[in-house]
Every structure is written in C-alpha cells, then in structure tokens.
Amino acid sequence: MIFNSLTFIVFFAVVLAMHNAPFSWHQKKINLMIASYLFYAAWNPPFVILLWVSTVVDWWAAQWMVRAKREHTRRVWMLISVVVNLGMLGYFKYGGFLMDNFVSVASSIGIVYQPPKWDIILPVGISFYTFATLSYTLDVYLRRSAPAGSFLNYALFVTFFPHLVAGPIMRPTELVPQFETPRRAHSNQIFFGLALLTLGMFQKVVLADGFLGPVVESVYDAHGSVPGMLDSWVATLAFAGQIFCDFAGYSTSAIGVALCLGFAMPDNFRFPYGAVGFSDFWRRWHITLSSWLRDYLYIPLGGNKHGPARTYAALMGTMLLGGLWHGANWTFVVWGGLHGLYLSVERWLKTRFKGFTPGRVTLLALAALTFVLVNVTWVFFRAKTFGGAALVLKGMSGLAVKPEPLIPAGPMIIALAIVGAIFGTHVAMRNTTLEAVLERTPALVLGSAWAVLLFAVIIEQGQGNAFIYFAF
Amino acid sequence: MPSSISPSKARRHEIHGTHEGALPPGLRKTASDRPGQAQPVPTRDIPAQPWAKMGIAVFLAVALMVSLWEYQARTAIGLRPGDIGDSPQAWAEARRAADHATVAIIGDSRILFDTDQQRFQALTGVRPVQVSHVGTNARMLLDGFADDPNFRGLLIVGLADTMYFGMPVMGLGQTAVDNYSKNGKPSQLSGLWLDRQLQRFLAFMDNEYRLSRMVNEVDTGWRKGVDSPYEDVWKISVTYPGRQYVMWDRIETDPYLRAHARHAWDGFKGKPIPPPLANAVIARSAEAIRRIRARGGDVIFVRPPSAPPIRVNEEQRIAKARGWDALLVGTRAAGIHADDLAQAQKLNLPEWSHLSGKCATVFTDAYVRRLVQLSPRLHLRADAPPPLTRADCVSL
Numbered sequence: 054m055i056f057n058s059l060t061f062i063v064f065f066a067v068v069l070a071m072h073n074a075p076f077s078w079h080q081k082k083i084n085l086m087i088a089s090y091l092f093y094a095a096w097n098p099p100f101v102i103l104l105w106v107s108t109v110v111d112w113w114a115a116q117w118m119v120r121a122k123r124e125h126t127r128r129v130w131m132l133i134s135v136v137v138n139l140g141m142l143g144y145f146k147y148g149g150f151l152m153d154n155f156v157s158v159a160s161s162i163g164i165v166y167q168p169p170k171w172d173i174i175l176p177v178g179i180s181f182y183t184f185a186t187l188s189y190t191l192d193v194y195l196r197r198s199a200p201a202g203s204f205l206n207y208a209l210f211v212t213f214f215p216h217l218v219a220g221p222i223m224r225p226t227e228l229v230p231q232f233e234t235p236r237r238a239h240s241n242q243i244f245f246g247l248a249l250l251t252l253g254m255f256q257k258v259v260l261a262d263g264f265l266g267p268v269v270e271s272v273y274d275a276h277g278s279v280p281g282m283l284d285s286w287v288a289t290l291a292f293a294g295q296i297f298c299d300f301a302g303y304s305t306s307a308i309g310v311a312l313c314l315g316f317a318m319p320d321n322f323r324f325p326y327g328a329v330g331f332s333d334f335w336r337r338w339h340i341t342l343s344s345w346l347r348d349y350l351y352i353p354l355g356g357n358k359h360g361p362a363r364t365y366a367a368l369m370g371t372m373l374l375g376g377l378w379h380g381a382n383w384t385f386v387v388w389g390g391l392h393g394l395y396l397s398v399e400r401w402l403k404t405r406f407k408g409f410t411p412g413r414v415t416l417l418a419l420a421a422l423t424f425v426l427v428n429v430t431w432v433f434f435r436a437k438t439f440g441g442a443a444l445v446l447k448g449m450s451g452l453a454v455k456p457e458p459l460i461p462a463g464p465m466i467i468a469l470a471i472v473g474a475i476f477g478t479h480v481a482m483r484n485t486t487l488e489a490v491l492e493r494t495p496a497l498v499l500g501s502a503w504a505v506l507l508f509a510v511i512i513e514q515g516q517g518n519a520f521i522y523f524a525f
Numbered sequence: 526m527p528s529s530i531s532p533s534k535a536r537r538h539e540i541h542g543t544h545e546g547a548l549p550p551g552l553r554k555t556a557s558d559r560p561g562q563a564q565p566v567p568t569r570d571i572p573a574q575p576w577a578k579m580g581i582a583v584f585l586a587v588a589l590m591v592s593l594w595e596y597q598a599r600t601a602i603g604l605r606p607g608d609i610g611d612s613p614q615a616w617a618e619a620r621r622a623a624d625h626a627t628v629a630i631i632g633d634s635r636i637l638f639d640t641d642q643q644r645f646q647a648l649t650g651v652r653p654v655q656v657s658h659v660g661t662n663a664r665m666l667l668d669g670f671a672d673d674p675n676f677r678g679l680l681i682v683g684l685a686d687t688m689y690f691g692m693p694v695m696g697l698g699q700t701a702v703d704n705y706s707k708n709g710k711p712s713q714l715s716g717l718w719l720d721r722q723l724q725r726f727l728a729f730m731d732n733e734y735r736l737s738r739m740v741n742e743v744d745t746g747w748r749k750g751v752d753s754p755y756e757d758v759w760k761i762s763v764t765y766p767g768r769q770y771v772m773w774d775r776i777e778t779d780p781y782l783r784a785h786a787r788h789a790w791d792g793f794k795g796k797p798i799p800p801p802l803a804n805a806v807i808a809r810s811a812e813a814i815r816r817i818r819a820r821g822g823d824v825i826f827v828r829p830p831s832a833p834p835i836r837v838n839e840e841q842r843i844a845k846a847r848g849w850d851a852l853l854v855g856t857r858a859a860g861i862h863a864d865d866l867a868q869a870q871k872l873n874l875p876e877w878s879h880l881s882g883k884c885a886t887v888f889t890d891a892y893v894r895r896l897v898q899l900s901p902r903l904h905l906r907a908d909a910p911p912p913l914t915r916a917d918c919v920s921l
Contacts, residue, residue: 054712059719095712197563224556226563244580245571263737308569317569320555336557344556344564352561458751463744486552492572500579504586511591512729513736 054095056306057258072314078235082209089212100176103141108211110137111186115193115200134190142183145176150381178218180378184345186211189225191349198226206232215307221321222341236315248503249309255506256302259513260471265295268468271459273435281456285448287465289428292435294472327479329419331395346375369393388433395426420480598729603775608763609724610732613701614717617708619656619768624675626654631666634659635829636683637770638879641889647910648893649903655768657683661698664689664806671813677821679902684828686839686848690806691798733760758789771882777875786876793835798843807855814856825899827892830863832877859899866891873918884918
C-alpha cells in the first residue's frame with residue numbers, strides 16, 4: 054500500500070479511528086500491528102513471512118546475547134542475526150546480480166555457464182526493515198542498549214507501517230520506548246501531522262511525479278537519442294528535484310502519519326541541497342541511512358581513529374557499500390564511489406586549509422558547487438547503464454556529437470523553476486527547521502498555502518506510482 | 526508518558542523529549558549529530574499555530590475549491606461523471622476475465638472504440654471481454670493468447686494495418702502486459718475499486734485533465750525540433766465499465782480538439798512496409814492461430830474503418846491486397862473488413878481514425894451480423910434488434 058493511494062486514505066482513517074477508540078493500550082498496539090501487517094500484505098501477502106523471520110530471529114538473538122556468559126557466545130548470536138538478515142537481503146536483492154557477475158567472470162576466463170532463470174521478486178522495503186532490525190541486535194551486542202522488554206513492543210517497532218517500507222530507518226531505541234506508554238495525539242498534533250502529510254504528498258504527487266518525472270524520462274529514457282548540454286543538465290537537475298521530492302515526500306508523509314497517531318519519528322532530510330560540502334550533504338540527505346552506515350560500518354571499519362589511510366579506506370568502503378545498498382547495479386556502486394571520492398578530497402582539503410573561514414558569498418558559491426557535483430553523481434544513480442550515463446555526461450560537458458533537443462520548452466521552464474525554488478529554499482533554510490519557519494508564518498498565509506497544496510494534490514490525482522525508493 | 530500536549534505561544538512544543546544543546550536556535554539534533562551511540566527517542570516540534578482551527582478552515586476551503594473545479598470540469602471542459610477511465614490494473618482485470626470468455630477482443634484503439642459491447646450482447650446474447658489496448662500491436666497480444674493454455678473461446682483480432690504489420694514492438698500496451706501478473710495485488714484491486722466509485726460521481730478525476738497535463742499542454746510547440754505536448758494524443762475517449770470506450774463528444778463538437786487529434790495521428794504516414802516483414806508477420810500470426818485452434822479456440826480478424834485522408838497513407842504503406850488479403854489466406858482465418866460491410870460505409874470518423882460513438886454502434890451491428898455467419902460459436906438472437914444503417918449514426 055502506498056501513501057498516495059485511495060486505499061491508504063481509507064486504511065488510515067480506520068487506523069486513526071481505532072487508535073482513538075476506547076481500547077486498552079495493549080489492544081491498541083495489537084491493532085497497530087495487525088494494521089501494519091495488512092499494510093505490508095496489501096502489496097504481496099507471502100512476503101509477510103520474511104517480516105516474521107526477521108522479527109523472531111533478531112528478538113531471540115538479542116535475548117540469547119544478553120543471557121550468554123561468554124563473549125564468544127554473544128558474538129555467535131550477533132553473527133547469526135547478521136547472517137540471517139543479510140542472507141535474506143542478499144538472496145532477494147543481490148542474488149540475480151551476483152549470478153550475472155559470476156557468469157560474466159566465468160565467461161571471461163572461458164567457462165560457459167548457463168544459470169537457471171533468476172525470477173525472484175524484490176520484497177518491498179526489505180532493505181529498510183533489515184537495517185532497522187539489524188541495528189537492534191548490533192546495539193545490544195555493542196552494549197549500547199538493553200534488549201526490548203516486550204516482544205509486542207519490539208515486533209511493533211519492526212512492522213510499524215509509517216516507516217516499514219521506505220523509512221526513515223528507525224533504531225529500536227527511538228521507537229520501542231514510545232510503545233511502552235499510552236500515546237494519543239492531541240488535536241494540534243493530528244492537524245499538524247495532516248499538514249505534513251499534505252506537504253509530503255504535494256512533493257511526491259505534484260512535483261516529483263507530475264512535473265519533474267516526465268522531464269527526466271524524456272532524456273534518460275530516450276533510447277537512441279543524443280541529448281545536448283541544455284537537455285542533459287535540465288534532465289539531471291530535474292532528477293535531483295524528483296528524487297528529493299519523491300523520497301523527502303515519503304519521509305515527510307511518514308512523519309506526519311506517525312504524528313497523527315501520537316508517535317515521533319526522526320528527520321530524514323535537512324535541506325540537503327543547501328549543503329556546503331559533502332560531509333555536510335550526508336548529514337542532511339537520508340540522515341537515517343547515512344548515520345546507520347556511519348555507526349555500523351564506517352566506525353567498525355576504523356572510522357577516523359586509525360590514521361588518514363585507514364580513514365580514507367573506511368570512507369570509500371562505506372560509500373561503495375552504501376551505493377550497493379541502493380540497488381544491485383554497478384552504476385549505484387559508482388554513484389557511491391564518487392561520493393566516497395568527494396568526501397575523501399574534501400577531508401584532505403580541510404586538513405590542507407585548516408584555518409580557512411568562508412564568507413557569505415564563498416559559502417553560497419561552495420553550496421552551488423556542492424549541488425553541481427552532487428548532480429554529476431545523480432547521473433549514475435538515474436541512468437540504468439554506464440552507456441546511458443556516458444551519454445548524459447557527454448551532453449553535460451558539451452561533448453555530445455550531433456545532439457538533438459529532447460525536452461519541450463514548457464516542461465523545461467517549469468522543471469527549472471521548481472528545482473531553482475528547491476535549491477533556493479534549501480540554501481535559505483539550511484540553518485533552521487521547517488517547524489521554526491511555520492511558527493513565524495501568519496496563520497492566514499499558512500492555512501492558504503496548506504489549502505493550495507492539498508487542492509493541487511487532489512487535482513493532480515496521483516496515478517499510484519510507487520515511490521522511487523520502494524525499489525531499493 | 527502520554528504525548529498529548531497543550532499549545533502555548535511562549536515556546537515551541539515537542540512531542541517527545543527535549544531539545545539538546547550545541548546547535549543554532551531553531552535546529553534540532555538528528556542521528557547525524559550523535560555518532561556511535563544508541564539514538565534517543567526523537568524530538569518532534571509542533572509549531573505554535575491554531576492547527577485545529579486552521580485544519581477545519583482548510584478542509585472547508587478545499588471542499589469549496591474542489592466543488593468549483595468539478596463545476597468547471599463539467600461545464601467548461603465537458604467532462605462527465607461516470608467516465609471511469611482505463612489503467613493497467615483495469616486491463617489486467619479484463620485479461621484475467623478473458624481466460625474463460627466465450628468471446629474476447631484484442632487489438633488497438635480502433636476495435637476498442639468501434640465495438641459497442643451492449644450492441645454485441647443485444648445481437649448475440651454474449652458480451653465480449655474487451656482486452657484491446659490503445660496504441661498497441663494486436664499481433665503481440667495474439668501471441669499472448671496463443672501462449673495462454675486457458676483460452677478456448679473466440680478471439681476477435683481488430684487491426685489497423687500499419688500497426689499490425691509495421692510496428693516491431695507492442696507499443697503503449699507493453700506496460701499493462703508486463704505488469705499483468707503483478708496487477709492483482711490486494712492494494713491494487715482495492716485502489717481500482719475505490720477509484721471507480723469516486724469517478725462515478727466526480728468528473729474532474731480524469732487522467733487527461735490532471736494539473737500537470739493541463740499546464741504542459743500550454744506549450745504548443747515552443748521549442749523547434751522537439752516533440753511538444755501538442756504532438757501527444759489528448760483526451761479523445763470516455764470509458765465506461767467493461768473498458769467500453771466511446772469517442773468523447775467534444776471531439777465531434779470542438780474544432781480545435783478535433784484538429785489536434787488529427788494532427789496527433791500525423792496521417793499514419795511512414796515508409797512502406799517491406800514484403801519480407803509482412804510475410805514474417807503473417808507466418809507468426811498463422812502459428813499463433815494454429816496453437817489457439819489446437820486447444821479448441823478460434824480467431825477472426827476485423828478491420829474497422831479509417832477515413833480517406835488516413836486510408837490513402839495506410840494503403841501506400843501496405844495495400845489491402847498485400848496485407849489484409851494475404852493475412853487471411855496465410856492464416857486461413859476468417860476476416861471482416863469494413864470495406865465489405867454495406868451497412869458500414871461512409872460512417873462518421875471525426876478525427877479520421879475512430880468512429881463517433883453512435884457510428885460505433887452501427888459498425889458493431891454490421892460486423893457482428895457478419896460474424897455470426899462466419900463463426901458457429903455465435904448465433905443471432907431471435908429477439909435481436911433490427912439492423913442499423915448510417916442514418917442511425919444521427920438518430921441513435
């Protein structure tokens with residue numbers, strides 16, 4: 054089930070009514086869990102079993118870890134959790150990719166191998182709930198937190214529908230305590246939650262799907278056509294806007310939905326296109342993933358505590374695996390690798406020019422440079438093949454041979470206006486929060502804007518396309 | 526700790542926890558600010574605003590705006606409630622129903638528009654399942670039915686010659702066919718059902734008149750050398766239950782929209798289809814039909830009419846003798862060509878490629894009467910209505 058569907062509106066209305074009905078807190082939690090399983094099963098019922106496996110394995114792994122008397126036993130239970138979780142993720146998400154690469158390597162050394170057809174459907178959200186449950190056992194193993202006191206609270210953390218299929222990737226310590234005491238949203242929270250849901254849907258339905266997506270497709274899916282400089286840049290900028298509006302739209306909606314039920318979820322985006330530098334970008338983009346990778350990959354790989362060489366290696370390793378997390382395709386690995394390279398270069402520059410303090414104009418120029426370089430990486434994220442990426446990069450650099458116009462003027466102007474507005478907003482709001490700005494805005498202006506956004510969502514009538522990140 | 530809080534203008538409100546220090550005013554910490562530790566319960570601010578009052582005002586304002594928009598859609602644009610539209614999910618629903626149907630229809634938009642299912646049923650007692658898809662190569666759909674072990678009924682294959690013989694890919698129906706097996710998920714079925722219920726009452730819920738489409742269509746070819754939204758097909762049909770397509774009446778009454786639709790077809794121009802390609806298509810069709818017949822099914826081709834300005838180009842690309850006639854001989858299948866139906870001559874094709882709603886009924890009447898002569902699987906009902914003529918295109 055996706056947020057921008059009529060089914061979700063009905064589902065959410067029922068969940069909200071049940072959550073505010075005079076049931077006991079225990080019963081409400083059971084209701085939420087049943088609703089969450091329905092939310093997931095509405096997509097593909099058999100895959101609910103994977104959720105159960107993930108929940109039960111990690112619950113017991115953490116229980117046995119705590120009861121273990123020897124360090125060796127603790128490690129064994131941690132490894133069981135990691136192997137089961139990553140095993141499921143690997144089988145469903147990377148099985149075909151690994152097989153294709155094996156066949157390529159084998160044929161390059163003269164071994165002809167014809168594998169059976171790999172026809173496995175990727176379970177929606179598996180990347181998200183795998184990371185969520187993994188953080189539970191890893192935190193217990195690292196003695197950062199105690200295991201959950203109640204199986205129901207833990208199982209509800211895994212399945213809680215607002216974050217289940219596309220994040221934010223929540224840690225158990227962020228959500229499990231919220232299930233321990235009764236929660237019911239105040240009317241202000243419910244209406245503010247609905248306002249956030251409207252904002253998220255506007256980003257997704259109107260901006261990402263309605264106006265930006267077709268501009269991106271006209272270049273990135275124009276097979277056999279050669280885009281020129283203008284078209285390549287506009288399509289890539291449009292994709293920067295589309296991916297942000299798609300994913301930040303989902304996160305904002307998820308936060309709003311949870312808020313309506315009385316739960317707090319963490320920020321996943323903090324005006325990322327206003328970032329100055331790439332470490333700043335990754336503190337603002339998909340925060341719950343980047344912090345997960347930092348805590349459970351970068352730091353264990355050595356982080357910045359073992360000298361520059363180890364730091365650079367850890368950075369590159371983290372970003373390459375982070376790229377692969379997004380999809381079983383080498384283009385994602387290159388995307389991650391480019392970000393790793395950017396981060397490494399930035400780190401080196403910071404040590405080289407330690408005392409440098411940029412002024413306002415320099416900051417803006419650096420923000421623009423960061424945005425441009427991030428756009429270069431988006432080419433590898435969006436293009437399905439390296440050939441496709443090369444075509445767009447050639448266009449962006451003005452090296453395209455016999456380019457042809459691909460984007461009509463009207464959609465191009467609108468896309469540039471939207472992306473310009475997104476960039477400007479992010480730069481202007483990089484040191485504040487949405488909530489702080491909303492508080493300063495007169496109620497009449499705020500209400501009018503809310504009404505216009507909601508009206509735009511209704512008359513755009515989302516076609517029910519899944520969010521881009523569902524595929525990851 | 527209950528999360529309910531009371532509003533106060535003095536301080537921003539948090540749903541849980543307190544703000545942590547070390548950040549500029551207005552910012553709150555996120556996981557990116559707390560490396561290597563278990564993350565605490567997040568802080569969620571509720572800006573000090575009268576959210577409940579504002580929410581109710583927004584609800585009323587949006588209700589008013591949507592009502593005005595609905596009025597505009599009905600009066601100025603000419604949209605109608607009950608036009609439930611089409612979708613890959615709806616196609617998948619029809620495709621599943623076709624598995625055990627007595628009669629199924631495949632093809633492109635011509636047979637889709639030009640078949641009146643109600644008339645078909647009134648004449649034969651059988652309501653065909655409409656599996657055609659706009660902009661789609663019927664040959665590829667035929668292959669799909671040949672591969673389907675369940676289908677044993679009569680398959681009517683509607684074709685536009687240049688698409689059937691000249692298009693190497695499936696076309697616009699590819700997405701629906703690719704997602705056929707995925708389009709039966711509970712959320713999709715419920716979404717389809719809810720969508721239809723709303724569209725029975727709301728006219729503005731039309732895919733062709735959603736916000737982004739309308740805005741983009743303002744561009745009528747501003748940038749030279751690129752296909753603008755003006756080159757695309759705009760709304761030309763109304764869809765009723767059962768994927769019953771009917772030409773939108775504004776195409777008949779609005780010269781601008783009619784001229785645009787004609788422009789979008791570009792006269793069906795193109796290079797002549799080489800004989801080897803046409804022969805390969807016939808051979809492949811024959812094989813598909815053989816497989817359907819081996820299971821007890823049958824296939825009959827139907828060629829709906831096209832207007833002279835388009836027909837001349839179609840003939841240049843693949844003449845009737847080289848395409849249609851050779852197809853019937855090569856596949857040993859029966860066929861009904863619009864040229865051969867006396868009652869279906871000089872019908873009204875407002876945008877040259879599809880019949881007007883009323884003429885579609887006349888054409889259906891004519892081809893079904895011929896169909897019952899060609900196929901023992903169908904019979905004319907004893908209480909069948911009398912035959913229609915061109916004159917009925919006006920009076921129906």
